[in-house]
Amino acid sequence: MAKTRAISIREFRENLSGLLREAQEKDVHFVVMRHSEPVVHVTPVRRGDSLEALAEEVADARRAFREGKTYTAQEMLAMLEKA
Numbered sequence: 001m002a003k004t005r006a007i008s009i010r011e012f013r014e015n016l017s018g019l020l021r022e023a024q025e026k027d028v029h030f031v032v033m034r035h036s037e038p039v040v041h042v043t044p045v046r047r048g049d050s051l052e053a054l055a056e057e058v059a060d061a062r063r064a065f066r067e068g069k070t071y072t073a074q075e076m077l078a079m080l081e082k083a
Contacts, residue, residue: 004029006080038076
């Protein structure tokens with residue numbers, strides 16, 4: 001099961017290579033925060049995943065966004081606290 005961790009932009013910037021390696025090797029997802037607000041979710045692409053599968057995931061996420069299926073910062077923080 002994937003683990004999700006919230007990190008600051010500074011930590012992300014200063015440790016990018018190591019964090020990306022950790023994401024892929026240990027299936028860790030990162031939510032990068034700026035002033036306590038989530039700005040990006042980094043999710044590893046698993047080895048062997050095809051570009052087509054990744055493109056479909058992006059298309060699904062875009063559809064969900066257009067349909068208003070989004071989370072507020074408070075909802076994201078609550079989900080992170082439960083993880």
